[in-house]
Amino acid sequence: MRPGHATAAAIGECMPNILLTTACNQSCSYCFAKEKLQQKGAMHMPPEHVDAVFEFLKISGVDTFRVMGGEPTLHPGFREIVTRALSEGFFVDVLSNGTWPAELNTFFAKVPPSKMRFLLNVDHPEAYRDAQWKRINQNLEAISGRPAVSLSFNLFSTTPKGEYVLDLVEKYRFSTVRLCFSLPVLNTENASMPLADYFKMPDFIIGYVRQAESRGIAVHIDNAVPLCIFDYAQMGELLLKGVLDLSRNARCKAIIDIGPDLSVWPCFCLSSFENRRLDEFHHLSELQSYYERQLAYYQDKVFPMERCYECDLRMKWGCQGGCTVFSMVQAVPPRHSTGDRITAPTRRCTEEMRETWRLRLADNITVHRHEVPVLQFMLRDSSGKYLELGPSFARLLEGADGSKSLRTLCRELFPEPDVADALECFEAGVMRENLEKLLEVYIDEGFFHLDPP
Numbered sequence: 001m002r003p004g005h006a007t008a009a010a011i012g013e014c015m016p017n018i019l020l021t022t023a024c025n026q027s028c029s030y031c032f033a034k035e036k037l038q039q040k041g042a043m044h045m046p047p048e049h050v051d052a053v054f055e056f057l058k059i060s061g062v063d064t065f066r067v068m069g070g071e072p073t074l075h076p077g078f079r080e081i082v083t084r085a086l087s088e089g090f091f092v093d094v095l096s097n098g099t100w101p102a103e104l105n106t107f108f109a110k111v112p113p114s115k116m117r118f119l120l121n122v123d124h125p126e127a128y129r130d131a132q133w134k135r136i137n138q139n140l141e142a143i144s145g146r147p148a149v150s151l152s153f154n155l156f157s158t159t160p161k162g163e164y165v166l167d168l169v170e171k172y173r174f175s176t177v178r179l180c181f182s183l184p185v186l187n188t189e190n191a192s193m194p195l196a197d198y199f200k201m202p203d204f205i206i207g208y209v210r211q212a213e214s215r216g217i218a219v220h221i222d223n224a225v226p227l228c229i230f231d232y233a234q235m236g237e238l239l240l241k242g243v244l245d246l247s248r249n250a251r252c253k254a255i256i257d258i259g260p261d262l263s264v265w266p267c268f269c270l271s272s273f274e275n276r277r278l279d280e281f282h283h284l285s286e287l288q289s290y291y292e293r294q295l296a297y298y299q300d301k302v303f304p305m306e307r308c309y310e311c312d313l314r315m316k317w318g319c320q321g322g323c324t325v326f327s328m329v330q331a332v333p334p335r336h337s338t339g340d341r342i343t344a345p346t347r348r349c350t351e352e353m354r355e356t357w358r359l360r361l362a363d364n365i366t367v368h369r370h371e372v373p374v375l376q377f378m379l380r381d382s383s384g385k386y387l388e389l390g391p392s393f394a395r396l397l398e399g400a401d402g403s404k405s406l407r408t409l410c411r412e413l414f415p416e417p418d419v420a421d422a423l424e425c426f427e428a429g430v431m432r433e434n435l436e437k438l439l440e441v442y443i444d445e446g447f448f449h450l451d452p453p
Contacts, residue, residue: 015064016256017268018053018097018283020045020078024070026097028123028154029191030182032268035201036259037070038188044075048338052278053086053258060284068095079107082116092116098136107144117148119178124161124169144172148221152222156182156191158200162208169217177212179205179243183323187272195304195326198229206234209243219243224252226322234318242292250319251299255292262334266291267327280426293434297441298324302331343378348451349406349440357450359409359439365447387447389452396435402451410435 019033023042027395031037047051057065065085073096074076085092092111098120108116120140146220151174153165160292181201185193194200205221212219221243227235227250238244254266262278265271274294281287303309304326305313313319320327351355361379363368368378375391389397399409414431417424442448 005377010028013411015093016053016057016258017066017068017435018045019257020072020075022259023074024097025074026071026123028097028121028127030154031190032183032185033068033070033187033271034190035185038269041173042070042074043260044077047077048401049262050081050084051078051262052207052262054085054336056278056283057090058088059282062284062311063089063091064093066093066095067352070098071097073100073104079104081409082107082111082430086111086115087194089366093119095119096121098122098131098139100139100269102135102138102203104439105139110377113146113148117150118143118146119150121152121154122165124164131196140168140172143179144174147175149174149175150178152180154180154182155201156193158193158197158204160204163211166212166215166217170215175218177217178222179208179219181225181323183223183269184267184325184329186325186328195226195322197329198226199321202234205243206237209238209241213241215378220245221249223249224320224323225249226308227308227317227319228311245318250313250317252295252320252324254288254295256291266295269323270295270328273328282423289302290430293430297325297437298327302327304330349436350441351451354405354407354436356405356453358402358404359400359406360449360451361397361400362446362449387442387445393400406439406450410439429448 019036021042021044022033022037022039023036024031024033054065067078067082069075072094075081077195081094082094092115094116096118114315115147119229122136122140128136135400149172149360151165151169153160153162169175169177181190182190184190187294214449219241221238227244230238230244239246256264256266257268257271258264263275264278264281265273265275274291276287276290278287279375281290299320303314303321305321308314308319308321311319314321361440362381364382365379368380370376370378375394377389377393377397378386379389380386395413396409396424399412404412410432413435416428443450
């Protein structure tokens with residue numbers, strides 16, 4: 001990797017998750033890591049990949065080593081990896097199901113509470129055998145009273161049983177519950193709450209938050225939710241109590257998960273989407289920016305509910321109508337009421353079409369050039385629908401004359417650099433790929449057309 005540096009302030013709270021192992025000793029129906037865990041055989045992150053992650057985090061200015069799985073404590077080198085992280089100045093976050101072996105409690109007791117935090121996903125007692133539940137309670141007792149331990153409560157049913165989480169938090173003197181809507185995982189079957197059912201949950205959430213508050217327990221909603229499920233009074237209460245945070249709950253961020261093989265993806269719900277390699281990027285902010293560009297279409301152009309297109313909460317606060325995966329799997333195309341919207345592609349171009357079919361402006365499109373205050377182009381059809389393009393599209397409009405294929409034109413606009421430079425080659429490739437996708441959208445919108453050879 002090349003030298004570079006990004007400050008932790010620039011990265012904010014979006015610390016990456018390091019998937020130490022795909023091994024797991026539980027089989028939660030709602031598991032968000034299911035797509036990765038169901039791949040053939042358990043995979044542990046080897047030492048050389050651990051080294052690469054440490055280097056990447058240091059270059060990125062990240063101060064936290066956040067480990068998960070699977071069950072991260074099943075990695076045969078878990079203790080050594082955590083010890084090294086601490087010795088190199090990292091805080092350590094452990095995302096676990098709470099079933100680690102008893103001998104690890106002696107190790108955890110040696111680590112200052114200020115250096116290690118726990119986020120534990122503990123299911124309802126009915127989900128465990130007696131011996132498992134006993135082990136979980138013994139482990140919770142071993143870390144009881146530590147100031148940085150949170151328990152997760154996952155909502156995948158409209159009739160959830162969540163009081164046991166509050167009982168555990170109170171019994172073992174923790175302080176926080178992370179409330180999560182169980183989300184669908186792209187291209188994988190897992191138990192999750194349909195988006196329509198979110199609207200049935202506000203009364204439960206308000207009641208649960210008040211019950212927790214009466215017991216001195218804080219609750220935070222972890223994932224993006226459609227803000228419109230709450231009325232103004234409910235939203236105001238949840239915002240004032242810190243349960244909701246618009247920077248966290250209105251819009252998904254590219255958190256970044258790093259697999260044992262150093263593959264990376266934007267989050268576990270999208271773990272089959274656009275996997276890349278860690279060594280393709282210089283630092284975390286570059287990696288996050290890459291995925292933000294890849295996901296922007298599904299966050300800013302298409303939405304999972306028709307009401308999202310005219311919603312004040314979207315326009316004022318950037319609400320995207322829940323997790324990005326909903327826009328991917330059930331996007332509602334917008335009405336053509338304004339010129340600033342682009343519908344989702346209804347027909348994907350094949351590789352043959354990209355390579356051989358010739359790109360041109362559609363027959364009913366006229367191009368208007370404007371120069372004040374800056375150069376801008378407006379493409380307008382006979383019905384009045386329009387598309388505004390900036391000056392960087394001048395060469396594209398000139399080249400889209402029906403003589404070149406879509407891919408040829410993209411190659412001309414973003415050619416391979418003369419000197420073989422890995423970063424420049426990568427950037428050019430990303431720009432070509434994004435332009436191809438954008439042109440496919442414009443083709444479906446009727447602004448451009450592909451002619452067969």
